[in-house]
Amino acid sequence: MSHTDAPPLGPAGPPAKSAGDERLLHRSLARRLMGRPELGSVVGAAAVFVFFSIVAEPFLRASSLSTVLYASSTIGIMAVPVALLMIGGEFDLSAGVMVVSSALISSMFSYQMTADTWVGVGVSLLVTLAIGAFNGLLLTRTKLPSFIITLGTFFMLTGLNLGFTKLIDGTVSTKSIADMEGFESARKVFASHLTIGSVDIQITILWWLVLVAVATWVLLRTRVGNWIFAVGGNADAARAVGVPVTKTKIGLYMGVAFAAWVSGQHLLFSYDAIQSGDGVGNEFLYIIAAAVGGCLMTGGFGSAIGAAVGAFIFGMASKGIVYAQWNPDWYKFFLGAMLLLATLLNAWVRKRAEEKA
Amino acid sequence: MARVRRRGRLVGAVLAAVLGVSLAGCSSTGGLRAEQERAAKSAGGKAAVNTPRWTFAMVTHSGDGDTFWDIVQNGAQQAAVKDNIKFVYGHDKEAQRQSQLVQSYIDQKVDGLIVSLAKPSAMKDVIAKAEKAGIPVITVNSGAEASKAFGALSHIGQDETVAGEAVGEELNKRGRKKALCVLHEQGNVGHEQRCDGAEKTFKGDLQKLYVEGTNMPDVQSSIESKLQADSSIDAVVTLGAPFAPTAVKAKEQAGSKAEIDTFDLNAQVATGLKDGSLGFAVDQQPYLQGYEAVDLLWLYKYNSDVLGGGKPVLTGPQVITKKDAAALQDYTKRGTR
Numbered sequence: 001m002s003h004t005d006a007p008p009l010g011p012a013g014p015p016a017k018s019a020g021d022e023r024l025l026h027r028s029l030a031r032r033l034m035g036r037p038e039l040g041s042v043v044g045a046a047a048v049f050v051f052f053s054i055v056a057e058p059f060l061r062a063s064s065l066s067t068v069l070y071a072s073s074t075i076g077i078m079a080v081p082v083a084l085l086m087i088g089g090e091f092d093l094s095a096g097v098m099v100v101s102s103a104l105i106s107s108m109f110s111y112q113m114t115a116d117t118w119v120g121v122g123v124s125l126l127v128t129l130a131i132g133a134f135n136g137l138l139l140t141r142t143k144l145p146s147f148i149i150t151l152g153t154f155f156m157l158t159g160l161n162l163g164f165t166k167l168i169d170g171t172v173s174t175k176s177i178a179d180m181e182g183f184e185s186a187r188k189v190f191a192s193h194l195t196i197g198s199v200d201i202q203i204t205i206l207w208w209l210v211l212v213a214v215a216t217w218v219l220l221r222t223r224v225g226n227w228i229f230a231v232g233g234n235a236d237a238a239r240a241v242g243v244p245v246t247k248t249k250i251g252l253y254m255g256v257a258f259a260a261w262v263s264g265q266h267l268l269f270s271y272d273a274i275q276s277g278d279g280v281g282n283e284f285l286y287i288i289a290a291a292v293g294g295c296l297m298t299g300g301f302g303s304a305i306g307a308a309v310g311a312f313i314f315g316m317a318s319k320g321i322v323y324a325q326w327n328p329d330w331y332k333f334f335l336g337a338m339l340l341l342a343t344l345l346n347a348w349v350r351k352r353a354e355e356k357a
Numbered sequence: 358m359a360r361v362r363r364r365g366r367l368v369g370a371v372l373a374a375v376l377g378v379s380l381a382g383c384s385s386t387g388g389l390r391a392e393q394e395r396a397a398k399s400a401g402g403k404a405a406v407n408t409p410r411w412t413f414a415m416v417t418h419s420g421d422g423d424t425f426w427d428i429v430q431n432g433a434q435q436a437a438v439k440d441n442i443k444f445v446y447g448h449d450k451e452a453q454r455q456s457q458l459v460q461s462y463i464d465q466k467v468d469g470l471i472v473s474l475a476k477p478s479a480m481k482d483v484i485a486k487a488e489k490a491g492i493p494v495i496t497v498n499s500g501a502e503a504s505k506a507f508g509a510l511s512h513i514g515q516d517e518t519v520a521g522e523a524v525g526e527e528l529n530k531r532g533r534k535k536a537l538c539v540l541h542e543q544g545n546v547g548h549e550q551r552c553d554g555a556e557k558t559f560k561g562d563l564q565k566l567y568v569e570g571t572n573m574p575d576v577q578s579s580i581e582s583k584l585q586a587d588s589s590i591d592a593v594v595t596l597g598a599p600f601a602p603t604a605v606k607a608k609e610q611a612g613s614k615a616e617i618d619t620f621d622l623n624a625q626v627a628t629g630l631k632d633g634s635l636g637f638a639v640d641q642q643p644y645l646q647g648y649e650a651v652d653l654l655w656l657y658k659y660n661s662d663v664l665g666g667g668k669p670v671l672t673g674p675q676v677i678t679k680k681d682a683a684a685l686q687d688y689t690k691r692g693t694r
Contacts, residue, residue, distance in 0.1 A: 277422020
């Protein structure tokens with residue numbers, strides 16, 4: 001591993017100047033485009049918000065908005081690193097199942113070892129990060145498309161989730177760990193809710209906001225951010241100017257793994273017992289949120305705030321349909337149409353903005 | 358001895374239900390300990406008969422990691438051990454792949470087939486092929502209407518509409534006025550029948566809510582939204598056990614007073630019934646579906662017996678409330694209830 005890293009790292013020293021120029025160029029380019037992904041998705045979000053405010057009477061209540069925010073945050077926590085990964089030019093189809101894997105690991109480790117739940121949580125963090133690193137390493141070593149690599153991981157994790165849970169617990173869901181030591185404090189961190197005034201705020205919303213802030217800071221204010229845009233824009237060119245492409249991509253996958261760990265712990269401490277078959281299909285929700293938020297499917301362009309707004313649009317659309325009390329037979333159709341419209345509006349606004357620029 | 362008898366009385370109602378239907382349990386009457394001993398014995402792998410070692414295959418429409426089908430499988434496996442049967446199991450939620458699985462077992466010339474008919478028309482041809490190959494077929498769980506017409510020996514399962522009706526009646530008994538039926542799989546015929554059955558007997562108003570069953574936060578926030586949108590809802594019925602505790606959380610978050618009730622049973626539901634966070638559960642006893650299917654195939658091979666006279670043999674609905682919960686907790690924990 002280290003010797004494949006060496007070549008791009010070695011020349012990274014000498015051509016520092018040219019790399020500096022390149023990075024400056026990229027940053028200014030990124031800067032110029034930065035306002036736009038958000039602009040488009042924010043307009044889309046506003047449209048969805050106004051729409052449901054009109055058609056669904058309970059939508060504007062504070063308690064309803066907190067529910068919408070909760071729904072958005074559970075997608076949003078994952079959409080942020082998935083967006084970064086997409087900006088870096090890659091996909092992760094294993095993200096949805098990885099969340100459940102992470103929850104299963106902490107639950108089963110704590111239960112089987114009769115350990116303090118925090119030990120399980122720690123072990124889960126290490127294993128989940130290792131899964132992320134595995135994705136990244138395999139990708140950079142084999143040069144296979146991320147679609148194939150992570151599809152493989154997706155199936156393997158799905159199988160491992162079921163196989164291990166059945167093997168260890170005897171059934172397909174885990175045993176409740178609610179009576180174990182450390183559970184209450186871990187629940188406070190991952191699954192509690194704060195009451196502000198009369199409004200209940202789920203802690204996932206805070207996690208979400210913090211992740212968005214950190215990701216935005218990384219993207220816009222650090223060298224790593226430039227690397228991410230560079231590897232997504234053109235990996236070969238980036239490598240030529242000394243960007244550590246391998247490390248950046250592995251890091252991005254580990255970022256997804258970290259968020260999967262946070263989401264997984266939320267699942268565990270929120271619902272005590274975990275269904276081992278869950279999570280399948282959620283990876284698309286994360287990708288949709290990032291795409292609605294203005295991340296290009298081809299890489300090199302997008303933002304963390306956009307992804308957050310994308311998740312918010314998704315949360316509003318999926319819950320707004322319930323608040324509007326529409327005929328549930330059409331639920332999926334409404335959801336799809338809503339997302340499509342938001343994305344189209346987003347693209348249209350971006351085009352207008354680009355024309356003006 | 359006296360203690361055994363006392364305990365036997367405690368769980369008598371429950372055991373009567375289990376043993377009353379269970380052919381194998383006919384001779385045994387004895388309480389929790391006997392039940393556990395028998396389970397331990399069968400789990401230990403000792404056959405109770407010396408008939409040839411036949412191979413029975415079960416093919417269901419279960420998805421991966423489905424709690425319900427896991428219990429069915431446990432029942433089938435324990436009956437198989439007792440009946441000296443080699444038991445093989447396959448499942449696929451796609452009807453086409455399910456029928457291919459059945460075909461592959463016919464090719465292997467198994468001695469008996471157990472098939473669930475979630476999408477009957479897709480299974481019709483392959484069951485006819487099994488019949489042609491001389492393999493007896495028993496259908497389980499869903500497909501009661503189609504079973505006989507397809508030439509199956511008998512059908513073991515719950516009539517979903519009847520189960521739904523039981524829910525509607527129980528809701529009436531509890532004086533509920535406006536209920537929410539939470540469907541966790543859109544397009545599942547059995548789910549629709551459950552809600553429709555409940556609607557039929559329920560005197561109040563019943564609404565449906567579709568949620569994304571593989572995404573618990575989504576289930577929670579959807580139920581939450583619905584309860585916020587309509588505060589007059591005073592009962593929530595989930596169609597699967599794992600969703601009941603989630604509905605309880607949603608209710609708390611939404612500040613609703615609704616009673617949470619559910620179809621099916623698991624350890625969390627048993628606990629919820631016991632501590633009163635859940636009202637009642639309607640169980641179709643999946644263990645029985647697996648157990649009986651294997652046992653009846655064995656009876657057919659051994660003695661040409663057919664149960665039910667061509668009519669479906671119902672394994673439910675059994676309405677479980679707070680008073681049954683304590684006795685059922687242990688069984689749910691070991692994965693047989």
